[in-house]
Protein backbone atom coordinates (compact mmCIF):
# COMPACT_ATOMS: atom_id res chain seq x y z
CA UNK A 1 0.00 0.00 0.00
CA UNK A 2 1.31 3.48 -0.75
CA UNK A 3 2.97 5.37 2.05
CA UNK A 4 1.40 8.38 3.64
CA UNK A 5 2.76 10.82 6.16
CA UNK A 6 3.65 10.71 9.83
CA UNK A 7 0.07 11.11 10.79
CA UNK A 8 -2.66 10.64 8.31
CA UNK A 9 -3.88 14.15 9.00
CA UNK A 10 -0.52 15.61 8.20
CA UNK A 11 -0.46 13.69 4.98
CA UNK A 12 -3.95 14.69 4.00
CA UNK A 13 -3.22 18.30 4.75
CA UNK A 14 -0.13 18.14 2.60
CA UNK A 15 -2.13 16.55 -0.17
CA UNK A 16 -4.72 19.31 0.10
CA UNK A 17 -1.97 21.90 0.02
CA UNK A 18 -0.45 20.26 -2.99
CA UNK A 19 -3.75 19.90 -4.79
CA UNK A 20 -4.64 23.46 -4.12
CA UNK A 21 -1.45 24.81 -5.59
CA UNK A 22 -0.39 22.64 -8.47
CA UNK A 23 -1.26 19.78 -10.72
CA UNK A 24 -0.04 16.35 -9.62
CA UNK A 25 2.75 16.10 -12.14
CA UNK A 26 3.95 19.65 -11.91
CA UNK A 27 7.53 20.14 -10.75
CA UNK A 28 7.99 20.57 -7.02
CA UNK A 29 10.52 22.87 -5.45
CA UNK A 30 12.71 21.33 -2.83
CA UNK A 31 12.72 24.29 -0.43
CA UNK A 32 9.18 23.61 0.63
CA UNK A 33 9.88 20.09 1.76
CA UNK A 34 13.45 20.12 3.02
CA UNK A 35 12.49 20.31 6.65
CA UNK A 36 9.66 17.81 6.51
CA UNK A 37 10.32 14.42 8.11
CA UNK A 38 11.06 11.44 5.86
CA UNK A 39 7.60 9.99 6.16
CA UNK A 40 6.03 13.23 4.98
CA UNK A 41 8.43 13.32 2.05
CA UNK A 42 7.43 9.76 1.29
CA UNK A 43 3.80 10.77 1.37
CA UNK A 44 4.49 13.47 -1.19
CA UNK A 45 6.43 11.10 -3.40
CA UNK A 46 3.67 8.50 -3.11
CA UNK A 47 1.04 10.96 -4.18
CA UNK A 48 3.15 12.00 -7.16
CA UNK A 49 4.04 8.41 -8.11
CA UNK A 50 1.21 6.24 -6.83
CA UNK A 51 2.21 3.23 -8.90
CA UNK A 52 5.55 2.72 -7.15
CA UNK A 53 6.14 0.46 -4.16
CA UNK A 54 6.65 2.27 -0.88
CA UNK A 55 9.87 0.28 -0.33
CA UNK A 56 11.16 1.44 -3.68
CA UNK A 57 10.16 5.05 -2.95
CA UNK A 58 12.05 4.96 0.32
CA UNK A 59 15.13 3.55 -1.39
CA UNK A 60 14.99 6.17 -4.11
CA UNK A 61 14.49 8.96 -1.55
CA UNK A 62 17.45 7.75 0.48
CA UNK A 63 19.57 7.42 -2.65
CA UNK A 64 18.88 11.11 -3.29
CA UNK A 65 19.80 12.25 0.20
CA UNK A 66 16.21 12.85 1.15
CA UNK A 67 15.58 15.27 -1.69
CA UNK A 68 11.98 14.93 -2.87
CA UNK A 69 12.55 16.76 -6.13
CA UNK A 70 15.69 14.76 -6.99
CA UNK A 71 13.92 11.50 -6.16
CA UNK A 72 10.89 12.51 -8.17
CA UNK A 73 13.04 13.53 -11.11
CA UNK A 74 14.88 10.19 -10.94
CA UNK A 75 11.60 8.33 -10.97
CA UNK A 76 10.51 10.25 -14.03
CA UNK A 77 13.81 9.52 -15.79
CA UNK A 78 13.56 6.70 -18.32
CA UNK A 79 15.61 4.19 -16.30
CA UNK A 80 13.15 4.23 -13.38
CA UNK A 81 10.06 4.67 -15.42
CA UNK A 82 6.76 4.13 -13.69
CA UNK A 83 3.36 3.00 -14.85
CA UNK A 84 2.42 4.64 -18.05
CA UNK A 85 -0.96 6.26 -18.11
CA UNK A 86 -2.34 6.80 -21.54
CA UNK A 87 -2.15 10.43 -22.38
CA UNK A 88 -5.92 10.76 -22.58
CA UNK A 89 -6.20 9.08 -19.18
CA UNK A 90 -8.62 6.48 -20.40
CA UNK A 91 -8.41 2.75 -19.89
CA UNK A 92 -6.19 1.53 -22.69
CA UNK A 93 -7.21 -0.43 -25.73
CA UNK A 94 -5.84 -3.81 -26.62
CA UNK A 95 -2.48 -3.61 -28.32
CA UNK A 96 -1.61 -6.25 -30.84
CA UNK A 97 -0.05 -9.10 -28.93
CA UNK A 98 2.11 -9.92 -31.92
CA UNK A 99 4.00 -6.76 -31.11
CA UNK A 100 4.76 -7.99 -27.59
CA UNK A 101 5.07 -11.71 -28.00
CA UNK A 102 7.46 -14.18 -29.57
CA UNK A 103 7.68 -17.96 -29.19
CA UNK A 104 9.41 -18.98 -25.94
CA UNK A 105 8.88 -20.43 -22.46
CA UNK A 106 5.92 -19.72 -20.18
CA UNK A 107 5.94 -16.50 -18.16
CA UNK A 108 6.31 -18.26 -14.81
CA UNK A 109 9.41 -19.98 -16.10
CA UNK A 110 8.06 -23.51 -15.81
CA UNK A 111 8.45 -25.93 -18.71
CA UNK A 112 6.17 -25.65 -21.68
CA UNK A 113 3.35 -28.11 -22.03
CA UNK A 114 2.08 -26.53 -25.20
CA UNK A 115 3.32 -23.93 -27.59
CA UNK A 116 3.27 -20.63 -25.76
CA UNK A 117 4.66 -17.20 -26.23
CA UNK A 118 6.94 -15.15 -24.06
CA UNK A 119 5.78 -11.71 -23.20
CA UNK A 120 8.00 -9.00 -24.43
CA UNK A 121 6.50 -6.43 -22.12
CA UNK A 122 9.63 -4.45 -21.49
CA UNK A 123 10.83 -2.15 -18.80
CA UNK A 124 8.78 0.99 -19.07
CA UNK A 125 5.93 -0.55 -21.04
CA UNK A 126 2.55 -1.61 -19.75
CA UNK A 127 0.77 -4.31 -21.64
CA UNK A 128 -3.02 -3.95 -21.47
CA UNK A 129 -4.89 -7.22 -21.59
CA UNK A 130 -8.64 -7.66 -22.01
CA UNK A 131 -8.99 -11.10 -23.56
CA UNK A 132 -9.12 -14.04 -21.09
CA UNK A 133 -6.94 -16.13 -23.42
CA UNK A 134 -4.19 -13.50 -23.39
CA UNK A 135 -4.53 -13.06 -19.63
CA UNK A 136 -4.08 -16.73 -18.83
CA UNK A 137 -1.22 -17.03 -21.25
CA UNK A 138 0.79 -14.12 -19.94
CA UNK A 139 -0.04 -13.89 -16.25
CA UNK A 140 -0.63 -16.29 -13.32
CA UNK A 141 -4.34 -15.36 -13.47
CA UNK A 142 -7.39 -16.40 -15.40
CA UNK A 143 -10.53 -14.36 -15.92
CA UNK A 144 -14.15 -15.27 -16.59
CA UNK A 145 -16.26 -12.40 -17.91
CA UNK A 146 -20.03 -12.19 -17.29
CA UNK A 147 -19.48 -14.65 -14.49
CA UNK A 148 -22.74 -14.53 -12.53
CA UNK A 149 -26.30 -14.34 -13.84
CA UNK A 150 -26.95 -10.63 -14.40
CA UNK A 151 -29.53 -10.25 -11.62
CA UNK A 152 -27.33 -12.00 -9.07
CA UNK A 153 -24.31 -9.85 -9.94
CA UNK A 154 -26.38 -6.67 -9.70
CA UNK A 155 -28.00 -7.81 -6.45
CA UNK A 156 -24.60 -8.58 -4.93
CA UNK A 157 -23.27 -5.22 -6.07
CA UNK A 158 -26.22 -3.38 -4.47
CA UNK A 159 -25.83 -5.36 -1.26
CA UNK A 160 -22.09 -4.62 -1.05
CA UNK A 161 -22.62 -0.91 -1.81
CA UNK A 162 -24.93 -0.81 1.20
CA UNK A 163 -22.40 -2.65 3.38
CA UNK A 164 -19.59 -0.42 2.13
CA UNK A 165 -21.26 2.63 3.65
CA UNK A 166 -19.75 1.48 6.94
CA UNK A 167 -16.44 0.09 5.63
CA UNK A 168 -13.30 1.72 6.97
CA UNK A 169 -9.78 2.28 5.77
CA UNK A 170 -7.33 -0.25 7.10
CA UNK A 171 -4.65 1.35 9.19
CA UNK A 172 -1.20 -0.14 9.38
CA UNK A 173 2.22 0.81 10.52
CA UNK A 174 4.65 2.10 7.98
CA UNK A 175 8.10 3.42 8.85
CA UNK A 176 7.08 3.96 12.48
CA UNK A 177 3.86 5.71 11.57
CA UNK A 178 0.27 4.60 11.47
CA UNK A 179 -1.16 5.18 8.02
CA UNK A 180 -4.38 4.29 6.23
CA UNK A 181 -5.01 2.36 3.02
CA UNK A 182 -6.32 4.45 0.11
CA UNK A 183 -9.60 2.51 -0.06
CA UNK A 184 -12.04 0.92 2.39
CA UNK A 185 -12.70 -2.73 3.17
CA UNK A 186 -14.29 -5.28 5.46
CA UNK A 187 -14.00 -8.97 6.17
CA UNK A 188 -16.85 -11.50 6.01
CA UNK A 189 -16.92 -15.04 7.42
CA UNK A 190 -19.47 -17.84 7.54
CA UNK A 191 -21.26 -17.36 10.88
CA UNK A 192 -21.20 -15.63 14.25
CA UNK A 193 -18.89 -18.20 15.77
CA UNK A 194 -16.37 -17.55 13.00
CA UNK A 195 -16.77 -13.80 13.50
CA UNK A 196 -15.77 -14.16 17.13
CA UNK A 197 -12.90 -16.51 16.31
CA UNK A 198 -11.58 -14.09 13.72
CA UNK A 199 -11.67 -11.21 16.17
CA UNK A 200 -10.01 -13.16 18.96
CA UNK A 201 -7.61 -15.58 17.35
CA UNK A 202 -6.24 -14.08 14.15
CA UNK A 203 -3.72 -11.27 13.81
CA UNK A 204 -3.32 -9.00 10.79
CA UNK A 205 -0.36 -6.64 10.56
CA UNK A 206 0.15 -7.14 14.24
CA UNK A 207 -3.37 -6.47 15.50
CA UNK A 208 -6.81 -8.03 15.71
CA UNK A 209 -9.57 -7.04 13.33
CA UNK A 210 -12.46 -5.16 14.85
CA UNK A 211 -14.73 -5.10 11.81
CA UNK A 212 -15.60 -8.71 10.96
CA UNK A 213 -19.08 -9.46 9.56
CA UNK A 214 -21.15 -12.47 8.65
CA UNK A 215 -21.48 -13.36 4.97
CA UNK A 216 -24.50 -11.51 3.61
CA UNK A 217 -27.18 -13.55 1.78
CA UNK A 218 -25.76 -12.74 -1.65
CA UNK A 219 -22.14 -13.32 -0.58
CA UNK A 220 -23.21 -16.74 0.72
CA UNK A 221 -25.21 -17.52 -2.42
CA UNK A 222 -22.30 -16.65 -4.68
CA UNK A 223 -19.69 -18.55 -2.66
CA UNK A 224 -20.41 -22.07 -4.05
CA UNK A 225 -20.55 -20.67 -7.59
CA UNK A 226 -17.11 -19.13 -7.11
CA UNK A 227 -15.89 -22.36 -5.48
CA UNK A 228 -16.89 -24.48 -8.44
CA UNK A 229 -15.46 -22.09 -11.02
CA UNK A 230 -12.16 -21.67 -9.16
CA UNK A 231 -11.68 -25.43 -8.78
CA UNK A 232 -12.37 -25.89 -12.49
CA UNK A 233 -9.94 -23.12 -13.39
CA UNK A 234 -7.30 -24.58 -11.06
CA UNK A 235 -7.56 -27.98 -12.68
CA UNK A 236 -7.54 -26.54 -16.17
CA UNK A 237 -4.41 -24.56 -15.34
CA UNK A 238 -2.70 -27.65 -13.94
CA UNK A 239 -3.60 -29.60 -17.07
CA UNK A 240 -2.71 -26.97 -19.62
CA UNK A 241 0.29 -25.28 -18.02
CA UNK A 242 1.86 -27.88 -15.75
CA UNK A 243 1.44 -31.20 -17.56
CA UNK A 244 -1.26 -32.28 -15.12
CA UNK A 245 0.95 -31.85 -12.03
CA UNK A 246 0.16 -29.31 -9.34
CA UNK A 247 2.97 -27.09 -8.06
CA UNK A 248 5.16 -28.17 -5.17
CA UNK A 249 3.47 -27.07 -1.90
CA UNK A 250 0.17 -26.45 -3.66
CA UNK A 251 -2.66 -27.98 -1.66
CA UNK A 252 -4.20 -31.15 -3.07
CA UNK A 253 -7.52 -30.40 -1.35
CA UNK A 254 -10.59 -28.94 -2.96
CA UNK A 255 -10.44 -25.17 -2.71
CA UNK A 256 -13.27 -24.36 -0.30
CA UNK A 257 -13.49 -20.62 0.48
CA UNK A 258 -14.59 -19.77 4.02
CA UNK A 259 -13.96 -16.02 4.06
CA UNK A 260 -14.48 -13.03 1.81
CA UNK A 261 -12.44 -9.88 1.97
CA UNK A 262 -14.38 -7.05 0.34
CA UNK A 263 -12.75 -3.87 -0.97
CA UNK A 264 -14.52 -0.70 -2.00
CA UNK A 265 -12.87 1.84 -4.32
CA UNK A 266 -14.92 5.00 -4.20
CA UNK A 267 -13.80 7.04 -7.20
CA UNK A 268 -10.86 6.81 -9.57
CA UNK A 269 -8.20 7.85 -7.10
CA UNK A 270 -8.85 5.06 -4.62
CA UNK A 271 -6.38 2.27 -5.07
CA UNK A 272 -4.32 -0.45 -3.50
CA UNK A 273 -0.55 -0.35 -3.75
CA UNK A 274 1.79 -3.09 -4.95
CA UNK A 275 1.68 -6.14 -2.69
CA UNK A 276 1.43 -9.90 -2.51
CA UNK A 277 -1.40 -11.30 -0.43
CA UNK A 278 -0.72 -12.56 3.08
CA UNK A 279 -0.26 -16.30 3.05
CA UNK A 280 -0.13 -16.73 6.85
CA UNK A 281 -3.55 -18.37 7.11
CA UNK A 282 -3.91 -19.58 3.52
CA UNK A 283 -0.62 -21.44 3.31
CA UNK A 284 1.86 -21.51 0.45
CA UNK A 285 0.72 -21.48 -3.18
CA UNK A 286 -2.56 -19.89 -2.13
CA UNK A 287 -5.38 -19.53 -4.63
CA UNK A 288 -7.80 -16.61 -4.50
CA UNK A 289 -11.09 -16.04 -6.34
CA UNK A 290 -11.59 -12.32 -6.92
CA UNK A 291 -14.92 -10.95 -8.16
CA UNK A 292 -15.14 -7.43 -9.59
CA UNK A 293 -18.39 -5.48 -9.56
CA UNK A 294 -19.33 -1.97 -10.64
CA UNK A 295 -16.88 0.37 -12.31
CA UNK A 296 -14.20 -1.31 -14.44
CA UNK A 297 -10.70 -0.74 -13.14
CA UNK A 298 -7.21 -1.93 -14.01
CA UNK A 299 -5.70 -4.75 -11.96
CA UNK A 300 -1.97 -4.63 -12.53
CA UNK A 301 0.46 -7.47 -12.06
CA UNK A 302 4.23 -7.67 -12.31
CA UNK A 303 6.68 -10.43 -11.75
CA UNK A 304 9.10 -9.99 -8.88
CA UNK A 305 12.70 -9.91 -10.00
CA UNK A 306 14.94 -10.84 -7.09
CA UNK A 307 18.39 -9.28 -6.95
CA UNK A 308 21.63 -11.02 -6.19
CA UNK A 309 23.28 -8.00 -4.67
CA UNK A 310 25.47 -7.40 -7.72
CA UNK A 311 23.82 -4.26 -8.98
CA UNK A 312 24.72 -5.09 -12.58
CA UNK A 313 21.20 -6.09 -13.52
CA UNK A 314 17.92 -4.24 -13.88
CA UNK A 315 16.82 -2.65 -10.65
CA UNK A 316 14.38 -5.12 -9.06
CA UNK A 317 12.74 -2.38 -7.02
CA UNK A 318 11.58 -0.75 -10.18
CA UNK A 319 7.91 -1.71 -10.59
CA UNK A 320 8.44 -1.62 -14.33
CA UNK A 321 11.58 -3.72 -14.39
CA UNK A 322 9.90 -6.36 -16.50
CA UNK A 323 6.96 -4.27 -17.58
CA UNK A 324 3.60 -4.24 -15.91
CA UNK A 325 0.60 -6.09 -17.20
CA UNK A 326 -2.75 -4.42 -16.81
CA UNK A 327 -5.74 -6.73 -16.63
CA UNK A 328 -8.99 -4.90 -17.29
CA UNK A 329 -11.73 -6.07 -14.99
CA UNK A 330 -15.25 -5.06 -15.98
CA UNK A 331 -18.39 -5.52 -13.84
CA UNK A 332 -19.15 -9.17 -13.10
CA UNK A 333 -15.76 -10.65 -13.90
CA UNK A 334 -14.10 -13.37 -11.83
CA UNK A 335 -10.32 -13.29 -11.68
CA UNK A 336 -8.56 -16.37 -10.31
CA UNK A 337 -5.12 -15.77 -8.84
CA UNK A 338 -3.44 -19.13 -9.35
CA UNK A 339 -0.85 -20.95 -7.26
CA UNK A 340 2.07 -19.28 -9.07
CA UNK A 341 0.95 -15.80 -8.09
CA UNK A 342 1.58 -14.72 -4.50
CA UNK A 343 5.14 -15.97 -4.13
CA UNK A 344 6.54 -14.53 -7.32
CA UNK A 345 4.26 -11.72 -8.48
CA UNK A 346 2.91 -8.50 -7.03
CA UNK A 347 -0.40 -6.88 -7.84
CA UNK A 348 -2.02 -3.48 -7.44
CA UNK A 349 -5.10 -1.50 -8.38
CA UNK A 350 -3.56 1.72 -9.59
CA UNK A 351 -5.41 5.05 -9.49
CA UNK A 352 -7.28 5.84 -12.70
CA UNK A 353 -7.47 9.28 -14.26
CA UNK A 354 -10.95 8.83 -15.60
CA UNK A 355 -13.58 6.14 -15.29
CA UNK A 356 -16.80 5.34 -17.08
CA UNK A 357 -19.54 5.48 -14.44
CA UNK A 358 -21.44 2.26 -13.86
CA UNK A 359 -25.26 2.41 -14.05
CA UNK A 360 -25.66 0.95 -10.54
CA UNK A 361 -22.54 1.98 -8.66
CA UNK A 362 -21.61 5.28 -10.29
CA UNK A 363 -17.86 5.81 -9.68
CA UNK A 364 -17.49 2.93 -7.25
CA UNK A 365 -15.86 -0.46 -7.72
CA UNK A 366 -16.47 -3.37 -5.37
CA UNK A 367 -14.01 -6.24 -5.24
CA UNK A 368 -14.67 -9.46 -3.35
CA UNK A 369 -11.78 -11.84 -2.75
CA UNK A 370 -12.95 -15.27 -1.61
CA UNK A 371 -10.26 -16.99 0.43
CA UNK A 372 -9.71 -20.41 1.97
CA UNK A 373 -8.40 -20.24 5.53
CA UNK A 374 -6.81 -23.65 6.06
CA UNK A 375 -7.19 -25.38 9.44
CA UNK A 376 -3.53 -26.33 9.60
CA UNK A 377 -2.63 -22.63 9.43
CA UNK A 378 -4.76 -21.61 12.39
CA UNK A 379 -2.55 -19.46 14.67
CA UNK A 380 -2.77 -22.06 17.42
CA UNK A 381 -0.56 -24.29 15.24
CA UNK A 382 1.94 -21.78 13.92
CA UNK A 383 5.12 -20.64 15.73
CA UNK A 384 4.87 -17.96 18.38
CA UNK A 385 7.60 -15.39 18.70
CA UNK A 386 9.14 -13.91 21.80
CA UNK A 387 6.38 -11.29 21.90
CA UNK A 388 3.92 -14.13 22.43
CA UNK A 389 2.08 -13.47 19.17
CA UNK A 390 1.58 -16.03 16.40
CA UNK A 391 4.06 -15.25 13.65
CA UNK A 392 3.52 -14.16 10.06
CA UNK A 393 4.36 -16.42 7.09
CA UNK A 394 6.40 -14.80 4.37
CA UNK A 395 8.55 -15.81 1.45
CA UNK A 396 11.92 -14.54 0.26
CA UNK A 397 11.16 -12.32 -2.72
CA UNK A 398 13.90 -9.73 -2.94
CA UNK A 399 17.07 -11.79 -2.86
CA UNK A 400 18.12 -14.43 -5.37
CA UNK A 401 19.71 -16.32 -2.54
CA UNK A 402 16.89 -18.31 -0.91
CA UNK A 403 14.35 -16.87 -3.36
CA UNK A 404 11.01 -18.64 -2.84
CA UNK A 405 11.93 -19.99 0.60
CA UNK A 406 9.28 -19.53 3.26
CA UNK A 407 9.81 -18.27 6.79
CA UNK A 408 7.87 -17.32 9.91
CA UNK A 409 8.64 -14.00 11.50
CA UNK A 410 7.51 -11.62 14.23
CA UNK A 411 4.53 -9.35 13.47
CA UNK A 412 5.42 -6.78 16.06
CA UNK A 413 7.30 -4.50 13.68
CA UNK A 414 3.84 -3.65 12.36
CA UNK A 415 2.34 -2.70 15.70
CA UNK A 416 2.50 0.94 16.76
CA UNK A 417 4.85 1.45 19.73
CA UNK A 418 6.10 -2.12 19.52
CA UNK A 419 9.54 -3.28 18.42
CA UNK A 420 9.93 -6.57 16.58
CA UNK A 421 11.64 -9.33 18.57
CA UNK A 422 13.26 -10.43 15.28
CA UNK A 423 12.03 -13.98 15.59
CA UNK A 424 12.89 -15.86 12.42
CA UNK A 425 12.26 -19.48 11.52
CA UNK A 426 12.52 -21.11 8.10
CA UNK A 427 9.17 -22.73 7.32
CA UNK A 428 8.95 -26.25 5.99
CA UNK A 429 6.02 -27.76 4.14
CA UNK A 430 5.23 -31.14 2.69
CA UNK A 431 4.46 -31.62 -0.99
CA UNK A 432 0.84 -30.46 -0.39
CA UNK A 433 1.84 -27.37 1.58
CA UNK A 434 1.03 -28.70 5.06
CA UNK A 435 3.40 -27.38 7.71
CA UNK A 436 6.07 -29.78 8.94
CA UNK A 437 7.02 -29.11 12.51
CA UNK A 438 10.36 -30.48 13.58
CA UNK A 439 9.74 -29.99 17.30
CA UNK A 440 13.36 -30.58 18.32
CA UNK A 441 14.65 -28.11 15.78
CA UNK A 442 11.97 -25.65 16.83
CA UNK A 443 12.87 -25.93 20.53
CA UNK A 444 16.55 -25.43 19.74
CA UNK A 445 15.62 -22.42 17.67
CA UNK A 446 13.67 -21.10 20.66
CA UNK A 447 16.68 -21.48 22.96
CA UNK A 448 18.97 -19.81 20.44
CA UNK A 449 16.51 -17.00 19.93
CA UNK A 450 16.26 -16.31 23.61
CA UNK A 451 20.02 -15.93 23.72
CA UNK A 452 19.92 -13.65 20.74
CA UNK A 453 20.22 -10.03 21.73
CA UNK A 454 22.43 -8.69 18.96
CA UNK A 455 21.52 -6.93 15.72
CA UNK A 456 19.06 -8.37 13.21
CA UNK A 457 20.12 -11.83 12.15
CA UNK A 458 21.50 -11.94 8.64
CA UNK A 459 18.84 -14.35 7.48
CA UNK A 460 16.23 -11.71 8.34
CA UNK A 461 17.52 -9.45 5.61
CA UNK A 462 15.29 -10.76 2.88
Ligand SMILES: O=C(O)CCC(=O)C(=O)O
Pocket residue numbers: 261263272277290299347349367369
Ligand atom coordinates in the same frame (compact mmCIF):
# COMPACT_ATOMS: atom_id res chain seq x y z
O1 LIG B 1 -9.37 -4.92 -5.81
C1 LIG B 1 -8.74 -5.84 -6.30
O2 LIG B 1 -8.97 -6.29 -7.43
C2 LIG B 1 -7.58 -6.44 -5.55
C3 LIG B 1 -7.68 -6.37 -4.07
C4 LIG B 1 -6.51 -6.99 -3.40
O3 LIG B 1 -5.46 -7.08 -3.96
C5 LIG B 1 -6.61 -7.52 -2.05
O4 LIG B 1 -7.67 -7.43 -1.41
O5 LIG B 1 -5.63 -8.09 -1.57
Ligand SMILES: [Fe+2]
Pocket residue numbers: 275276277347
Ligand atom coordinates in the same frame (compact mmCIF):
# COMPACT_ATOMS: atom_id res chain seq x y z
FE1 LIG C 1 -4.19 -8.48 -2.95
